Amino acid sequence: MTILITGGAGFIGSHVVRLFVRKYPQYRIVNLDALTYAGNLANLRDVEQADNYIFERGDIRQQDIVSALFQQYNFDGVIHLAAESHVDRSIANPLAFVETNVLGTVNLLNVARQFWGNEPAGKRFYHISTDEVYGSLGEEGFFTEETPYDPRSPYSASKASSDHFVRAYFHTFGLPVVLSNCSNNYGPCQFPEKLIPLMINNIRENKPLPVYGEGKNTRDWLWVADHAAAIDLIFHQGKAGETYNIGGNNEWKNLDLVEKLCDIMDDLLGRPAGASRQLITFVKDRPGHDLRYAIDASKIRRELGWEPTIQFEEGFRQTAQWYIDNTEWLKQVLSGDYQKRDV
Numbered sequence: 471m472t473i474l475i476t477g478g479a480g481f482i483g484s485h486v487v488r489l490f491v492r493k494y495p496q497y498r499i500v501n502l503d504a505l506t507y508a509g510n511l512a513n514l515r516d517v518e519q520a521d522n523y524i525f526e527r528g529d530i531r532q533q534d535i536v537s538a539l540f541q542q543y544n545f546d547g548v549i550h551l552a553a554e555s556h557v558d559r560s561i562a563n564p565l566a567f568v569e570t571n572v573l574g575t576v577n578l579l580n581v582a583r584q585f586w587g588n589e590p591a592g593k594r595f596y597h598i599s600t601d602e603v604y605g606s607l608g609e610e611g612f613f614t615e616e617t618p619y620d621p622r623s624p625y626s627a628s629k630a631s632s633d634h635f636v637r638a639y640f641h642t643f644g645l646p647v648v649l650s651n652c653s654n655n656y657g658p659c660q661f662p663e664k665l666i667p668l669m670i671n672n673i674r675e676n677k678p679l680p681v682y683g684e685g686k687n688t689r690d691w692l693w694v695a696d697h698a699a700a701i702d703l704i705f706h707q708g709k710a711g712e713t714y715n716i717g718g719n720n721e722w723k724n725l726d727l728v729e730k731l732c733d734i735m736d737d738l739l740g741r742p743a744g745a746s747r748q749l750i751t752f753v754k755d756r757p758g759h760d761l762r763y764a765i766d767a768s769k770i771r772r773e774l775g776w777e778p779t780i781q782f783e784e785g786f787r788q789t790a791q792w793y794i795d796n797t798e799w800l801k802q803v804l805s806g807d808y809q810k811r812d813v
């Protein structure tokens with residue numbers, strides 16, 4: 471089996487590539503990534519020499535590139551993670567999100583349809599999406615697979631649009647698709663623009679910790695390797711045309727989470743208890759800031775037997791320790807040197 475993974479040099483993609491390369495030596499894994507600011511080949515140093523791994527630098531929006539890869543490798547499956555993924559950037563530049571998340575996804579769908587058109591049996595197009603497409607919850611309730619879409623940021627609107635196209639290709643053209651919508655991931659190799667690595671880095675450097683608004687917004691955090699394990703299960707066992715919600719059942723208000731991180735970092739860095747909390751600074755809120763996300767993951771538990779393996783306390787410590795141990799990775803990312811790379 472030959473599988474195309476898009477966005478494999480990013481945060482979640484690199485964990486998915488690693489899992490597939492190691493767990494399935496009989497598969498050939500082709501990682502297509504444009505290496506935008508979010509793509510970093512250092513995330514894959516430990517698997518880049520594997521016999522069953524191939525890196526291809528390219529843009530999912532380019533029809534000729536994607537077609538040439540289908541021609542060359544005759545893919546049996548696609549796991550599509552490539553995207554613009556940061557909400558604040560989508561507020562600054564919505565069009566980039568339409569181009570990659572919507573047009574890039576439709577381009578991939580078109581090429582897959584063209585190559586698999588007459589014989590889609592045994593093929594699979596797996597689209598990775600987010601819980602943000604469902605909108606914002608109040609204090610209670612959970613997103614299920616039946617929750618109506620209500621995206622409220624340019625990022626979530628672009629992901630919702632791509633989800634609709636993926637389902638449309640299933641219904642209209644019979645493309646064998648499967649989708650999943652996951653909550654907030656955390657763990658090693660996350661770009662330090664996102665809440666957890668940003669806070670860990672600022673704590674390390676004794677810089678202010680910018681909490682948006684009053685810090686009451688709530689997210690459901692999942693250890694990234696648990697997301698990768700769910701992706702493995704859904705790719706192999708999910709039903710065509712179906713959607714699976716993935717979440718950690720692990721809700722934290724932002725302020726509580728940042729305080730927890732401060733305490734863990736104080737412990738790991740040998741600082742007096744409470745020292746890092748002094749760095750917390752409340753800043754202007756994100757426009758259209760969704761109050762709460764929370765996933766009901768009972769379908770994937772029931773139908774595929776998936777469970778998160780790591781509790782938040784342990785995952786948080788491991789993440790903080792990873793950033794402390796990998797200062798060179800962080801230094802390269804913060805200086806921009808990671809983009810001066812040989813491919």
Ligand code: NAD
Binds near residue numbers: 479552554
């Ligand atoms: P990321 O920003 O860390 O990585 C995105 C990757 O896609 C990068 O390697 C980048 O170079 C690549 N890429 C971007 N545009 C491209 C293009 N036009 N052509 C080819 N490659 C391109 O993202 P992430 O956080 O790892 O998220 C991966 C996927 O999972 C996204 O689809 C995102 O919407 C989804 N998701 C993320 C989370 C989360 O918490 N991070 C949660 C749920 C779903």
Ligand code: DAU
Binds near residue numbers: 654
């Ligand atoms: O829910 C899944 C989504 O989670 C993914 O689809 C997105 O790709 C991913 O970026 C993430 O989106 P969020 O907007 O929830 O993540 P972010 O890390 O940007 O912010 C988490 C929360 O922390 C959010 O309520 C905003 C807040 N925040 C964020 C930053 C960067 C702050 O208070 N201060 C900050 O500096």
